[in-house]
Amino acid sequence: MPSADRTLLLFNHDWDAVAHQRLARTQGHRFDEDGFDLFTFPSNARLAWFDMARFVDGLARRAPARGWTAVVSSHEQFGALAAALLAERMGWPGTPVAAILACQHKLYARQVLQRVAPEANVAFQLLDAEYGAPIPDGLPYPLFVKPVKAAFSVLARRVDNHAELHRHTRFGAWELWVIRRLVEPFERLLRERLGPEVPSAHRMLLEAPVAADQFNLDGVVFNGEVRAIGVVDAIMFPGTQAFMRHQLPSRLPPAVQARALDVARRFLLAVGFTHGLFNMEFFYDAASDRLTVIEFNPRLASQYSDLYQRVLGVDLHAIEIAIAHGLDPDTVPRSAPTAGAAASFVYRAFDPADRVKLPDTALRQAFASAFPDGLLFQYPKSQGSIERDFKWLGSYRYGITHLGGRDAHELRQRCEAASALLGWPAPYAELAAAPAAHGAEAPGRSATPPAAPTPASPPGRNHPLEVPS
Template sequence: MKNVFVVGLNDLNAQRLKRLRGVDDVEFHGLLDPAIVYETESFNIPAMLEVAERQLAEFDGTVDAIIGYMDFPVSTMLPLLCAKFGTRSTSLESLLKCEHKYWSRVTQAEVIPEHIPAFTAFDPFDDQALAKIGQANLAFPFFVKPIKSSGSRLGFRIDNPEDFDYAMERFRAEIDSISEPFNFVLNQIDLPEEIRAVDGGFCMAEQVIGGRQCTLEGYVYEGEVVPYGVVDSIRYPQVLSFFYYLYPSKLPQHVQNKMGDLAKTIMNHVGYDNCGFNIEFFWDEVQDRIWLLEINTRIAQSHCDAFEKVDGVSHQQVTVDLALGRRPDMPRGEGGYGVAAEFFYRVFFKDATVARAPSPEEVEAAAAKVPGTTIIPQVREGMRLSDLPEQDSYSYAVACIWMGANKQSSLLWNYERVLKGLEFEFVDIEE
């Protein structure tokens, strides 16, 4: 029996893992309480590593694999745990060349410069930051974000100096919660001098890029980079927040193939190996130009249900197989649906208190309207929306809804049907 430890394993994913291929001889074990990686933005990585290492050391059996499928801090902890216990993972250096946004851009510029925007790093505590961004030939509008972030947290479009002042205020108030744990990870390797000077307390400014956004899911097995699916990222009209993720992508096949070639080039260049990844791209249809937005060193957990519905198994298959030294046994088109999506039911407040959330019975009844639907409310009565972790800077996702259908138009119709059974109410609303 193989023992696979999963950081932050919750009930939903425990059930998904049991449905993977070739896991009859695998036993999955939770590693770290899900609440400390899902429900907070405060991460004490040394303490988390200590707890995880103690649990693994005290386990009465073999530790055959240690995996995760979440962003920071889980993604950055895995190479450290795997190195200590001799299990398979990519190197910490190759992972940080993807996750440190400035180092990642510098590395991308070495091999695919025509597919990345103009960029520069800046210190959010520097009162001359805006002037220095201008000296780097970045003019309004541009985007800013921390050197390390997740879930679009603290990402802002900057159209004027007032926007920049607001972003700087937010960075100065909140960036320590990111920089301190990320700097701990950075200190575990010898960084190039240019990169060491841009630590977790810095931010990035980048030229605005756009088009049809998508995420390419892939993996590297013994040096071979394999793309296996593209998921479209559909935004709400006129805003930056995601409405739903759609699989499979509706982009032209030649565009998807070119994205796959770019993924092979950059992942080989950084030396990433024996792990899953995903890369977010834009396709500017007017100019027929592909832009690389960012690289994530994990499968996208948000896409697990879609792959299971369309292809037959969650793409956690990739993570488990790679960790056990197997070539991933990822099927194609063997699920019960032609298309699948994760919808984000959002409210566009600055903040509010949840006065009412659907009961478990109401959630179950709403999901039953469309077979195969899963609804996970993200809020509970009495909580402030600002207490939700990993939110973008413009909205709050109060429920996640996974659905499958034969075609995209049916998905949208069914989503509206399900939504009518979910009643949320808010008070103390800050517009």
């Protein structure tokens, strides 16, 4: 890519910031940034007046003077959609806006999946109640409930009865304001692009729960061709759907990985996803040989980029930059792998009374010295924010580390040593007692929801949830 090209980065945080700094340092990429951090004050105060159209208009006006020739973002809440809108406006390569909307509208995506890959779908229906309204009687519990449009697994969880669903959908005035401000930019664009017949994103979706191991298929679409990059295993805290670690290489058999790619290909082509990186979250139950889609994320799963680079020598962020400039992702060179196994380790509290100690400067320096290949992220929050995390997400994610090892055995040894240094429990709790509370998180996003899931009935068979044709 010519060194004169300048790329705009939107909502560039955490793994994205680390990767883009590396690309600027080692490959001479030139970047500018815009957007704000939803998780830190005062940056997140911009939510109060954020308007997607006005934001994109401002970027488009500045683009010629700044010399921008491409835009990227792996930010689920606003960034992926804003990047698609700006690319469309400027005539740059980008993911079609309608495809982003289709993936992020969870009900619409389920309807499309039912048409093109019903064997990978679950029973589902819209909750026939607005926020705070009475819950209909006669629903088939247990259920998994989540917002039609959400990110970071906010308000996604399992409910076992009418009373739990009622409590879960009661919000104070401040909570309702935040929820509506998060969803409204998407809602406005949804009405413009997909029309009034698509249900509002200001609603909740009900799904049949699934009990199975979770995986993530990462891939890229270029010139309409869907290509797989790899599969990452998502390993949960016992008895929960709270991510404990994300690990490569995957234990999923190659034949099942190929089936996942086939489902992804059918869905992505159906929604017009012709360009961009994607992440497909799915369950696989080896006993029944059933693969079930959780959701499609129309963006790079940035949390996994470092893992792929360590184990496969594949740089997802470099691929993202290349295709944003219209270059074939196969032209991006691979590097020599540095590890036989790698993981993103998630540290979280399940009890609101827990007092988590975050590392100070000296401890962070000690970590960097002892683990020069490691990445360390910490998430300090006010007590009020932590309480909201427990209410909305089910737990508090306070840290993440990335490490590699020669194999899974050495990876665990290094994780245990790093965790002991930080004073945090090593995320290998499948060998210990399950925690008492539950939560979950999606790749490249933030924290947590549900409780122990139950097996789902096949869609449209022996389960009273509706599956529209």
